[in-house]
Each structure stands twice: as structure tokens, then as C-alpha cells.
Amino acid sequence: MEAYLYLEAHIKAIEPVTDFTYRWCTAMGMHRDEAAQFTLAVDELLTDMILFAYPEDVGYVEIWYRYSLPQLEIIIQESGEPFDPENYRYSPDKVLAEGDFTGAGLELVRKLTDHFLFLNRGRDGKEFRLAKQLSEKDYSDIQQYIDGIPSEAEEENFSYTLMPVTKEDAEDIAKLIYRSYDYSYSKEDLYFPKQNEMAIEHGKKFGTIVRTTQGRPVGYFTVIKASDSLIGEVGEAVVSPPHRKRGLMKRMMNELINMSKKRGIMGLYGLALTVHTISQKVNQAFGFHSTALLVAITRGSKHKEFITDNSQPKSILVDFLPLNKNWNPSVFLPDRYHSFLQKQYRQFQVPLDIREASDYWPGNPGKTEMQLSFTYKNKTAKIVVSNIGDRFISSAESMMRSLEEVDLHAICIDIPLENSPNNEAVEWLHRNRFIFGGLMPMIHKEKDYLRLQKILVPINFDLIQVHSETAEELKNFISEEYHALPQEY
The missing domain is CATH 3.40.630 (Aminopeptidase)
Structure with a gap:
């Protein structure tokens, strides 16, 4: 759920904005203490903006709230007096020697957020971006779960059932990822059951999960829906090692394509790391065609199943499969x-x-x-x-x-x-x-x-x-x- 606020730059606006910010953060899955810190950062920035950006004239502030796993981002824009943050650098030495707290507010905002950017947009005003990574505090029992159940090699009946993913599957998915990749899987948010649960519940993704006769999850594959178009990305694919080479990936991909067509998805993208040609081969086998190569677009992978040279950022090959027969560009x-x-x-x-x-x-x-x-x-x-x-x-x-x-x-x-x-x-x-x-x-x-x-x-x-x-x-x-x-x- 994304949100947008447009308000007059008046001191009375601060309390309702901060109240909404806290409630939005917690609704999106952020823990209360972290939501309080993030809200305090917004409060501090908005207060300074209202007090100093429009010292004489009436002005307005625009605030965007964006939700994109595993991150929440708040963008605040105003068109008040020009401002150079380099002139407001916080100095602990000046605080002690002179009692000069210049820049303390901006320093507080930096401390309370994971990422804080200031963009001077010229005639389009000024833009402040605050981002916070969602964290998880209740998944430390994954290893204990793994140690307490029979190994997959002990399961003799390898009959499989494919079912649509629901939010109740989120914890099993985290455990499946861990059993297959330890903590080396690139989509880190999958280790956090609450985050995956929120994404499924809010319709950010849909997919299929494979279970054995005993109910053990051994495969998972999803489509991540685009936020501004009727398309999706096939991603978050995993098959547990003892169950590979049994056609599960093919069955899941076929299921995803059918599910996408039923949901009116017009096309699917496959994004494959160029250090991992297996993903490229899978996409090609299902009729995807390569349309783009995005260079230096992602950080180095730590995937345990292949060793990569981390001397440069990694690139991604973009493959596309149209599902709409009426695509006539x-x-x-x-x-x-x-x-x-x-x-x-x-x-x-x-x-x-x-x-x-x-x-x-x-x-x-x-x-x-x-x-x-x-x-x-x-x-x-x-x-x-x-x-x-x-x-x-x-x-x-x-x-x-x-x-x-x-x-x-x-x-x-x-x-x-x-x-x-x-x-x-x-x-x-x-x-x-x-x-x-x-x-x-x-x-x-x-x-x-x-x-x-x-x-x-x-x-x-x-x-x-x-x-x-x-x-x-x-x-x-x-x-x-x-x-x-x-x-x-």
C-alpha cells in the first residue's frame, strides 16, 4: 500500500503526519521500535522544513510513502528557499567547544534511517529521501527446526503436489530457502517470514509451492507483480537439492505461466544474473527472448552454489515472454x-x-x-x-x-x-x-x-x-x- 500527502507547510500539520507515518510503517510490517525511529526522522525533517523553508510565504509539502520489499521509502518535496546541506554539517567538537548544534537535526535523521539523500531539483524544488530496510527478529529458530526433523533422504515417497502459495506458507518458504542455500540466497527478504507474508497478502506476488506426500515443502516459484503495469517477474525460484532433476522447475514454470494468464498478466520478465547462465537457459527453454542487458546493476552475489568474481558489480540479462496475443506495438x-x-x-x-x-x-x-x-x-x-x-x-x-x-x-x-x-x-x-x-x-x-x-x-x-x-x-x-x-x- 502506497500513499501520498499534500499539505500546507504549517506547524499544525506535523502531528497528524507523524501519526499517519507511524501507523503506515507498522501496517507495512515494520517493528514498532523501528517505526518509532523512522517516524522521528520524518518529524525532525518536516519540522525543520516548515520552520525554515518558508520563513515568510505560505508553502506546501508533498510526501510519498512507498513500499517495496524489503524496504520502506518516504520522499518529501518542497519548493521553499534554496538550501545547501554542506553548510550544515554537524560537528561534535563545535557542540562541546561553542555550544553550536548546527546540523544536529540532519545528523539525527541520518542516524535514524538506513539511507538519507538530499536532491536539489533546481526549479522543481528540493527533495529528501528517507529509506529503512525492514528487519526480522523472529526467524532465529530456523536452524533448530532443521535439526529436529527427518532428512529428505529418509523420505521414500517422492510424490509431489503443486499448490498456490498463501501467506500461511511464508515460514515454510524461509526454511526451504535456508535448507537449500544456507544464508547465501540473493533475495534476502525470503528469510523473513513476516515480509513474505505481507507481500503475498497485499498481492505483490503470487506463485506455487511444491510439497511431498508428507507435506514437506521442496519447491517454490513466484511471479512478482509490477507496480505500474500488468506484467510480472518470474523470480524467487528454489528446488531443494535432493529433489532436483525431477522436473519440478518445469512444472512450476508451466504453473506460473497458466496462473499469470488467468490473472490477466500481459507478459513475464525473467532477470538472470550473468554469472549464472543456468537461469538464462531455463528462460530460453520456455520461450523467453533476451531484450536488455543491464550492466553494473546489482551487487556481487554470495551464492554458495557458484563462485563469482566480485571485482565489479554484477549485470543482469533481461528476458521477456509475451502472454497477450493482442500485443501490436x-x-x-x-x-x-x-x-x-x-x-x-x-x-x-x-x-x-x-x-x-x-x-x-x-x-x-x-x-x-x-x-x-x-x-x-x-x-x-x-x-x-x-x-x-x-x-x-x-x-x-x-x-x-x-x-x-x-x-x-x-x-x-x-x-x-x-x-x-x-x-x-x-x-x-x-x-x-x-x-x-x-x-x-x-x-x-x-x-x-x-x-x-x-x-x-x-x-x-x-x-x-x-x-x-x-x-x-x-x-x-x-x-x-x-x-x-x-x-x-
């Missing part, structure tokens, strides 16, 4: 990537209507609309452009300036292919070191997008492993464009 293809995008569409054998700029008569291009999000643990940012307006370049310049002081490995930006010509926007982004990322079908509001990426760390493409010929072509295309840029690391 009508797109503007930018000159720079026209031929390659056409080739990517041909994989799916769908009717493709390529529009020309002369076909577009907008009258008024309208306002540029873009939304910024962060994956803090991976040091990545993503910008989604929902409308390319007449001020796209100035808005993008402002957005990029706001990110200059943030320590990032990569920035991705999604450019719409369907609603307006995009050649000028793509060329400006290329001049600013954005290169091809890939085609992202139906990714936002069931519309196709071009994903571009700006890689901010040095990358050795020889360490990126891909399986199919299509994926190899994609990797080479991106590598050539990357190496053609002047390196500035």
Missing part, C-alpha cells in the same frame, strides 16, 4: 537504435507499426513527466519518463545535476517508444554518456520503453557471461558503445 524508433530495436522486435514475431515523427501532431507537447527511484543497496538509480514534453532537456539536466553528489554505480532511464517521437531525447542522453540498455516491452502502463544506461564504474565485459546468440549480440552491441565513450573513471 506502434512505436517511434530513435535513429541511433532503429535497426537494432527492429531486430529485437522480430524475435517475437508480432506486427510492428513503426511510426514517423511526421505522423505525430501533438498540438502542445505538454509537461515533461519523470519519476526517480533508487535501489540503495545496489547503488543504482532509475528514471522513468512517462511523457517527453517540451522541457525534457532542461528537466533532465536538472535531474542529472541532482544525482552528481550521489555515490552510484549506474543510472538507468526509460524512454517511451509509443507516445511521442524520442530522437532528440535519445541523442541528448547519448551526449551525456547514456548508452543502449535494451528494449523493455510493456514495462510501464503496458507500453514499450527503451532503456538507456549510464555506467559509472569501470566494467570488464569479459566477466559478463550470456548463453544465447541473441544475448551475445546484445552484449557486443552494448560493449562497443561503452568502449566508444571516453572513459572518465
Whole structure:
């Protein structure tokens, strides 16, 4: 459940906002003590904002509450007086020597949150982002559970039943993950039963669980639903080691595809680490086609079943399976990537209507609309452009300036292919070191997008492993464009 507040910057607004913040945090699964700390951070920041951002004029504050396992994020925006946080650095020495508490409020906010960012958006005002990772305090009995039950090798009857996942399965899923991978599985929130329970209950995901005749969970596979489109990601897949090579992964994937069709899901994405080609092979076997390669997009894996070189951030191969037979893209293809995008569409054998700029008569291009999000643990940012307006370049310049002081490995930006010509926007982004990322079908509001990426760390493409010929072509295309840029690391 996400929420949005728009309020006058008045001192009387603080109490109802903090009350709502605490209740929202606990409703999303945060423990009460951590919710109280997070709420205190919001209270401190909002108080300073109301007192100092609008000293004379009446102003307004916008607050977004976002829920994305395993993280809660609160974004506060205002358009008051300019502010430079570097001039308000907290110094314990000054407190002791001079009684100067400058910056104490911002320091408190940093201490009470896992991530705290300030973004100067220029004419679009100022933005503060506070994030807190959900934690779990009641799963320490997993090892005791494992030690107290018979081993799977002792079970002689390997008859299996596939059932839809329910929130009551959350604890069994955590134990299954632990038995299969210890604590090396990349989706850390699966070790936290409460978090998984909340995601299933709130409809963030659906899937299937495999049990033996004795009721033991031995397989689990889910679809994680997108927040802004009727698509999903196949992920969180596990089969217990003694039960592998028995066709369970195939049965679960078929079940997920059928479940997705019944729920009106229009397409499925498979995101496979490029250090793990087995996942790529599974996706290919079920008719997925590679459309994007996202470089330096995730942190190094500690998966116990394969050893990886952690000398650079890891990359992800994006595969797509359309489920909607009525997918008939009508797109503007930018000159720079026209031929390659056409080739990517041909994989799916769908009717493709390529529009020309002369076909577009907008009258008024309208306002540029873009939304910024962060994956803090991976040091990545993503910008989604929902409308390319007449001020796209100035808005993008402002957005990029706001990110200059943030320590990032990569920035991705999604450019719409369907609603307006995009050649000028793509060329400006290329001049600013954005290169091809890939085609992202139906990714936002069931519309196709071009994903571009700006890689901010040095990358050795020889360490990126891909399986199919299509994926190899994609990797080479991106590598050539990357190496053609002047390196500035």
C-alpha cells in the first residue's frame, strides 16, 4: 500500500503526519521500535522544513510513502528557499567547544534511517529521501527446526503436489530457502517470514509451492507483480537439492505461466544474473527472448552454489515472454537504435507499426513527466519518463545535476517508444554518456520503453557471461558503445 500527502507547510500539520507515518510503517510490517525511529526522522525533517523553508510565504509539502520489499521509502518535496546541506554539517567538537548544534537535526535523521539523500531539483524544488530496510527478529529458530526433523533422504515417497502459495506458507518458504542455500540466497527478504507474508497478502506476488506426500515443502516459484503495469517477474525460484532433476522447475514454470494468464498478466520478465547462465537457459527453454542487458546493476552475489568474481558489480540479462496475443506495438524508433530495436522486435514475431515523427501532431507537447527511484543497496538509480514534453532537456539536466553528489554505480532511464517521437531525447542522453540498455516491452502502463544506461564504474565485459546468440549480440552491441565513450573513471 502506497500513499501520498499534500499539505500546507504549517506547524499544525506535523502531528497528524507523524501519526499517519507511524501507523503506515507498522501496517507495512515494520517493528514498532523501528517505526518509532523512522517516524522521528520524518518529524525532525518536516519540522525543520516548515520552520525554515518558508520563513515568510505560505508553502506546501508533498510526501510519498512507498513500499517495496524489503524496504520502506518516504520522499518529501518542497519548493521553499534554496538550501545547501554542506553548510550544515554537524560537528561534535563545535557542540562541546561553542555550544553550536548546527546540523544536529540532519545528523539525527541520518542516524535514524538506513539511507538519507538530499536532491536539489533546481526549479522543481528540493527533495529528501528517507529509506529503512525492514528487519526480522523472529526467524532465529530456523536452524533448530532443521535439526529436529527427518532428512529428505529418509523420505521414500517422492510424490509431489503443486499448490498456490498463501501467506500461511511464508515460514515454510524461509526454511526451504535456508535448507537449500544456507544464508547465501540473493533475495534476502525470503528469510523473513513476516515480509513474505505481507507481500503475498497485499498481492505483490503470487506463485506455487511444491510439497511431498508428507507435506514437506521442496519447491517454490513466484511471479512478482509490477507496480505500474500488468506484467510480472518470474523470480524467487528454489528446488531443494535432493529433489532436483525431477522436473519440478518445469512444472512450476508451466504453473506460473497458466496462473499469470488467468490473472490477466500481459507478459513475464525473467532477470538472470550473468554469472549464472543456468537461469538464462531455463528462460530460453520456455520461450523467453533476451531484450536488455543491464550492466553494473546489482551487487556481487554470495551464492554458495557458484563462485563469482566480485571485482565489479554484477549485470543482469533481461528476458521477456509475451502472454497477450493482442500485443501490436506502434512505436517511434530513435535513429541511433532503429535497426537494432527492429531486430529485437522480430524475435517475437508480432506486427510492428513503426511510426514517423511526421505522423505525430501533438498540438502542445505538454509537461515533461519523470519519476526517480533508487535501489540503495545496489547503488543504482532509475528514471522513468512517462511523457517527453517540451522541457525534457532542461528537466533532465536538472535531474542529472541532482544525482552528481550521489555515490552510484549506474543510472538507468526509460524512454517511451509509443507516445511521442524520442530522437532528440535519445541523442541528448547519448551526449551525456547514456548508452543502449535494451528494449523493455510493456514495462510501464503496458507500453514499450527503451532503456538507456549510464555506467559509472569501470566494467570488464569479459566477466559478463550470456548463453544465447541473441544475448551475445546484445552484449557486443552494448560493449562497443561503452568502449566508444571516453572513459572518465
